[in-house]
Amino acid sequence: MNAVDLKEILSNYKLTENEIDEIFKVVNHIYIHPEFQKRLTKEFLHHGNMTLGQHIIEDTITTYKLSKKYLNNNNYRLDLALKISMFHDLYTMPWQNNELAKENRFTNKHGFRHPVEAVINAYTWYKEDFENTIDAKIIVDGIIHHMFPFPVIVMDNRIINNRKLNNFELFKSMPEDIQDLIFESTSRCNFLNLSWSKTKYLEGKIMAKADKKSSLKQFNNLYGIFALVTGKNKSLRK
Ligand SMILES: [Fe+2]
Ligand SMILES: [Fe+2]
Numbered sequence: 001m002n003a004v005d006l007k008e009i010l011s012n013y014k015l016t017e018n019e020i021d022e023i024f025k026v027v028n029h030i031y032i033h034p035e036f037q038k039r040l041t042k043e044f045l046h047h048g049n050m051t052l053g054q055h056i057i058e059d060t061i062t063t064y065k066l067s068k069k070y071l072n073n074n075n076y077r078l079d080l081a082l083k084i085s086m087f088h089d090l091y092t093m094p095w096q097n098n099e100l101a102k103e104n105r106f107t108n109k110h111g112f113r114h115p116v117e118a119v120i121n122a123y124t125w126y127k128e129d130f131e132n133t134i135d136a137k138i139i140v141d142g143i144i145h146h147m148f149p150f151p152v153i154v155m156d157n158r159i160i161n162n163r164k165l166n167n168f169e170l171f172k173s174m175p176e177d178i179q180d181l182i183f184e185s186t187s188r189c190n191f192l193n194l195s196w197s198k199t200k201y202l203e204g205k206i207m208a209k210a211d212k213k214s215s216l217k218q219f220n221n222l223y224g225i226f227a228l229v230t231g232k233n234k235s236l237r238k
Contacts, residue, residue, distance in 0.1 A: 004040050004054045006031075013061050023064050026079045030086040031057075035125050044094050047215060052089060055214070060085040062210035070202065077138070081203040083129055084142035087122035088207065089114065092166035107194055108164055112153045116182060119143045120171050123178055130178060137181060142204025144185040144195075146211055151194035155186045 010020060030036055038044065040053030047055060063085040070076040091114035119140050123130050130136040144152055165171060171179070188197035199205055 004051050006057070009054055009057050010061075012058075013065075015061065019064070022078075023060065023082060026082045027060060027086045030083070030126060030129075033125055035090070035121070036086075039090070045096055046089065052094075056086060056089055058214045059088070059207070059210050062214045063207045066206050066210050066213075070206070075202075077135075077203055080135060080138050080142070080201075081206050084139055084146070084204055084207045085210065087126070087139065088118055088143050088146040088211065090121045090125075091117040092121060107192065108153060111147070112151060112194060113165065115144050115146060115152050116155060116186065117165055117167050119182055120165070120167050120174065123174060124167075124170050133177075136178065138201045138203055140178070140181040141185045141199045141201055142207055144182065145197060145199040145204060146208045148198040148208050149196070151191075151196045152186055154190050154193045154195050155182050 015023075024031070036053060036056075039056070040051050042051060044052040046052040060082055063081050064078070067076070067078050067081050071078065091110070095110040095114070122139075122143065129139065171182075185197075185199075186195045188195055190196075199208065
C-alpha cells in the first residue's frame with residue numbers, strides 16, 4: 001500500500017527549512033523505521049480516513065510549535081517532547097472495526113490500553129532512546145498518560161495476567177527497570193483499575209495538549225468520535 005507522502009503532510013503547516021531540520025534531527029530514525037512506515041499506509045487508519053502515521057507526524061509538528069515558548073526554559077527537553085509524540089500511538093494492531101478489540105471487556109478496550117502497547121513497542125523498536133534512565137522515565141510517563149483526562153489501564157503484578165495486550169509477549173521480555181516504569185506510571189491515581197493521573201513532566205503535558213488539538217481537527221464525522229469508545233466505525237465499512 002502506498003504510504004502518505006511526508007512533503008504533503010508538511011505542506012499543511014507553515015514550517016521553515018530550519019524548523020523541519022530541527023524536528024527531523026530528533027525524529028528521523030523513528031520515521032524511517034519499517035514499523036513507522038507501515039503506519040503511514042491505509043492499513044493503519046487512525047481517525048476516520050487519516051493514517052496513524054500522518055496523525056503522529058501532525059501531533060509532532062503541533063508539539064514542536066507548542067514547545068516554542070518553553071525553549072528558554074533550560075529544563076525543557078524539546079527532543080523528549082518530540083519523541084513522546086512519535087511514540088505515543090505506536091499500538092500494535094489497527095484498531096477500528098477490529099474483531100479482537102470487540103471481545104475485550106470495556107476497561108481493556110483500545111482507548112484505555114493502547115498507551116501501554118505503545119510504550120512496549122517503542123522500547124522494542126527504539127531501545128537506544130530508553131538507555132538514559134531520566135529520559136526513559138519522562139518518555140514512558142508521557143506516552144502512558146498522553147490521553148489524559150481519559151484514563152489508562154493499570155499494569156501491576158496482581159492483575160497483569162488479565163490484561164489482553166496485543167504485545168504481551170514483548171512486555172514479558174522487557175528489562176525489569178523499564179517494566180517498573182510502566183508499573184509506576186500506571187499505578188498513580190488508581191480507581192477501578194484505571195489510572196486517572198496526568199503525566200508528571202512538562203514534555204508529556206505539552207504533547208498531550210498537541211494530541212487533543214490536532215485530533216479535534218482530524219475527526220471528519222461523528223462515526224469517528226463514537227469509534228473511540230466502541231471500536232466500530234460505520235463510515236469506514238462503506
Ligand atoms: Fe492515543
Ligand atoms: Fe494520538
